[in-house]
Amino acid sequence: MEKLSNYTFNRANGFRLKYFFLVFLLLNFFALVAQPFLIPQPQKIELTSGYFPFSASTTFDLSNNEENQTLELLNSKIKLLFGFEINGSKPKFSENFISFQLNNELQPEEYKIKIAEKSISILYGKKAAQHAISTLVQLFYFNKNSTGASKIPCMSVEDVPVFKWRGMHLDVSRHFFPVTFIKKYIDILSLYKMNSFHWHLTDDQGWRIEIKKYPKLTSIGAWRKGSMLGRYRDHNIDTVSYGGFYTQDEIREIVSYAAARNINIVPEIEMPGHSLAALSAYPEFACIDSVFEAAKTWGVFDDVYCTKEKTFVFMEEILEEVCTLFPSEFIHIGGDEVPKTRWKTCPNCQNRIKSEGLKNEEELQSYFIRRIEKFINSKGKKIIGWDEILEGGLAPNAAVMSWRGTEGGIAAAKQKHNVVMSPGSHCYFDHYQSTPEFEPIAIGGFTPVQKVYAYDPVPTELSAEEKKFILGAQGNVWTEYITTASDVERMAVPRVIALSEVLWTPKQNCDWENFSNRLHEHQQFLKIMGINSSSSIYDVLYKSIPSDNNDYAIELQSQKSGKIYYTINGKNPTTDDQLYTKPIKLNATATLKAALFLENDSTGKLLEKKFYHSLSSGKKITFIEPPSSYYKGENGFHLVNGILESGAEIRNKCTGWCNADAEFEIDLGKICSIKKISVYYLNDKKNEIFPPQNIIFSFSKKSGGTELKNISHSNSVHINGDHVIEEFENCKARFVHVRVLNPKRITNNNSAKKDCWILLDEIHIE
Numbered sequence: 001m002e003k004l005s006n007y008t009f010n011r012a013n014g015f016r017l018k019y020f021f022l023v024f025l026l027l028n029f030f031a032l033v034a035q036p037f038l039i040p041q042p043q044k045i046e047l048t049s050g051y052f053p054f055s056a057s058t059t060f061d062l063s064n065n066e067e068n069q070t071l072e073l074l075n076s077k078i079k080l081l082f083g084f085e086i087n088g089s090k091p092k093f094s095e096n097f098i099s100f101q102l103n104n105e106l107q108p109e110e111y112k113i114k115i116a117e118k119s120i121s122i123l124y125g126k127k128a129a130q131h132a133i134s135t136l137v138q139l140f141y142f143n144k145n146s147t148g149a150s151k152i153p154c155m156s157v158e159d160v161p162v163f164k165w166r167g168m169h170l171d172v173s174r175h176f177f178p179v180t181f182i183k184k185y186i187d188i189l190s191l192y193k194m195n196s197f198h199w200h201l202t203d204d205q206g207w208r209i210e211i212k213k214y215p216k217l218t219s220i221g222a223w224r225k226g227s228m229l230g231r232y233r234d235h236n237i238d239t240v241s242y243g244g245f246y247t248q249d250e251i252r253e254i255v256s257y258a259a260a261r262n263i264n265i266v267p268e269i270e271m272p273g274h275s276l277a278a279l280s281a282y283p284e285f286a287c288i289d290s291v292f293e294a295a296k297t298w299g300v301f302d303d304v305y306c307t308k309e310k311t312f313v314f315m316e317e318i319l320e321e322v323c324t325l326f327p328s329e330f331i332h333i334g335g336d337e338v339p340k341t342r343w344k345t346c347p348n349c350q351n352r353i354k355s356e357g358l359k360n361e362e363e364l365q366s367y368f369i370r371r372i373e374k375f376i377n378s379k380g381k382k383i384i385g386w387d388e389i390l391e392g393g394l395a396p397n398a399a400v401m402s403w404r405g406t407e408g409g410i411a412a413a414k415q416k417h418n419v420v421m422s423p424g425s426h427c428y429f430d431h432y433q434s435t436p437e438f439e440p441i442a443i444g445g446f447t448p449v450q451k452v453y454a455y456d457p458v459p460t461e462l463s464a465e466e467k468k469f470i471l472g473a474q475g476n477v478w479t480e481y482i483t484t485a486s487d488v489e490r491m492a493v494p495r496v497i498a499l500s501e502v503l504w505t506p507k508q509n510c511d512w513e514n515f516s517n518r519l520h521e522h523q524q525f526l527k528i529m530g531i532n533s534s535s536s537i538y539d540v541l542y543k544s545i546p547s548d549n550n551d552y553a554i555e556l557q558s559q560k561s562g563k564i565y566y567t568i569n570g571k572n573p574t575t576d577d578q579l580y581t582k583p584i585k586l587n588a589t590a591t592l593k594a595a596l597f598l599e600n601d602s603t604g605k606l607l608e609k610k611f612y613h614s615l616s617s618g619k620k621i622t623f624i625e626p627p628s629s630y631y632k633g634e635n636g637f638h639l640v641n642g643i644l645e646s647g648a649e650i651r652n653k654c655t656g657w658c659n660a661d662a663e664f665e666i667d668l669g670k671i672c673s674i675k676k677i678s679v680y681y682l683n684d685k686k687n688e689i690f691p692p693q694n695i696i697f698s699f700s701k702k703s704g705g706t707e708l709k710n711i712s713h714s715n716s717v718h719i720n721g722d723h724v725i726e727e728f729e730n731c732k733a734r735f736v737h738v739r740v741l742n743p744k745r746i747t748n749n750n751s752a753k754k755d756c757w758i759l760l761d762e763i764h765i766e
Contacts, residue, residue, distance in 0.1 A: 621666055
């Protein structure tokens with residue numbers, strides 16, 4: 001073939017070239033029309049000419065009797081989307097029919113779809129029928145016309161996932177959810193081609209699985225005498241009995257339901273920690289002689305299973321029934337957050353350490369896990385546990401679920417153990433997904449959809465051989481602060497959708513802008529499917545950033561591309577107001593309102609936030625006493641960023657000192673007349689965060705001034721906590737030295753000494 005640079009153009013060649021480009025553009029246009037909204041994005045799609053008309057008259061080929069279940073699954077989605085079901089018939093029709101055919105030569109989760117003008121033919125691997133249904137249903141919906149039918153472009157689809165483990169977790173111990181919702185949760189996973197449901201069935205707050213051998217696990221352990229209301233630090237507990245459990249018949253029903261949708265259920269039975277609910281029913285398996293009850297609060301508790309011999313009999317008899325109920329290759333045994341407090345003083349545990357030649361309690365935990373693994377292996381299954389099971393030595397055949405970052409997963413893969421990545425940074429869907437102060441209460445953290453989509457489950461630290469041990473990843477939904485099924489959906493969706501594409505589609509084919517456009521189209525699809533999806537991708541997020549001239553500016557952004565309009569005059573923004581193009585600088589205190597606009601309509605929540613401006617705004621801060629590494633406050637910028645924090649996450653946006661005075665100097669940049677200084681701080685005595693003992697200000701025209709004022713703590717109250725305001729006369733200075741004295745109130749009643757914190761929010765100098 002000649003090089004393009006040497007190509008000689010004539011009229012005929014020019015016509016052919018124009019025709020070629022026209023066809024090329026048309027094919028690409030039709031490709032966009034045909035499948036722009038499929039999630040997860042298929043590996044390969046090729047368009048051909050023509051359309052397949054889908055309507056109530058379409059039939060399903062039932063020549064193969066095994067496809068009755070496939071038709072049932074397909075119709076369950078069609079009924080929701082179109083209001084009708086299609087009929088099955090054994091004889092093949094010459095036109096307008098759909099056929100499914102198992103092909104054992106394909107990979108288990110591989111499928112192929114061929115859409116012609118008269119038929120849709122699907123070949124699928126033994127675990128891929130539901131994947132094909134999900135793609136087909138999306139094609140039907142996104143090509144739906146005004147008549148209630150669909151006109152689907154002819155095409156061929158070839159598709160197979162990148163990762164073997166594409167999972168979602170659900171904690172039903174902190175809050176319990178009925179069988180109907182568990183099935184719906186499974187439907188959501190299958191709709192986006194996830195294949196693993198990690199069912200967290202036991203914890204300190206409730207035992208949720210019926211065990212015939214030990215009935216008190218559910219008659220006693222499934223119920224607690226109260227629950228926390230609001231945030232953990234508020235220590236507000238009701239006295240309402242709360243609980244529930246799944247019978248073994250219900251579990252079999254759910255397992256069967258999931259299997260039909262290519263969802264493998266991995267049950268989690270926590271051990272040796274997170275076991276208070278079990279100990280409330282059978283206290284003889286604890287280290288101390290006491291009466292226990294299922295925990296009313298969240299957290300980690302000292303009482304865990306003892307390593308006495310009868311405990312292992314207890315656990316094995318429980319797991320015997322669990323293994324019978326769940327066909328899963330893996331049984332999750334927890335293994336996380338195991339305090340060694342009781343083991344260190346327990347004669348049985350100390351004797352176990354000596355008799356087994358163990359070095360310490362960490363190795364005792366490893367011994368516990370190894371014994372359980374040996375039993376589970378004898379049942380033809382494998383264990384998987386949280387990355388703490390690495391401590392003291394990893395059991396021989398164990399798989400690791402890495403949640404405390406990626407380090408545990410990396411260590412396990414290097415030891416040639418299978419790994420499921422589930423780091424809190426990207427995969428914890430109990431975290432906030434938008435600005436915390438505008439969202440319902442959550443456990444903390446910030447994991448927006450875009451961050452989930454950016455996740456790569458394969459750590460770069462691994463060699464090519466070690467990377468093979470990364471099975472995939474999983475999103476986790478812990479329910480301390482998620483009390484209803486609707487809220488579970490809102491927290492999981494659409495983050496699970498983002499994760500589904502990360503795990504299904506090759507990394508080089510993942511693009512956030514493209515994905516967010518498809519996700520936008522899925523919002524109505526999800527609504528029709530009856531799924532409560534969060535609209536957080538449309539929210540306007542704000543951030544105060546350092547600006548020139550030692551000031552600050554307000555940065556706005558949204559996850560979904562669009563236009564952000566804002567006002568600072570008190571009215572709600574429209575497209576006639578200021579278009580956001582760069583960080584906003586204020587020269588006075590003002591309330592900013594902003595919203596994202598798509599096609600001239602506002603979308604998502606309205607951002608409304610007051611930003612304060614004073615002489616100290618954005619100015620340089622030099623620490624004399626450095627703050628704690630936990631509360632650095634962006635090296636002092638949080639003290640002068642113009643934001644008085646509020647809501648659940650205020651503590652994480654403060655600058656803090658532990659058992660020490662806060663001491664720093666603010667450089668105003670020039671000599672200024674100072675009339676008033678306001679110091680805002682967090683007052684949370686329940687958690688050893690106290691108001692200052694007093695505050696000392698010093699002023700100078702040069703760095704390092706002399707003492708001018710000693711101000712005692714004021715009782716004036718601000719919505720975010722307490723604040724001190726002090727006024728001055730005839731004061732001119734460039735440098736303001738601030739010393740906030742720690743009250744050193746580090747005893748709580750008669751308890752042992754505890755840390756005493758000062759957390760400062762903002763300093764305003766006027």
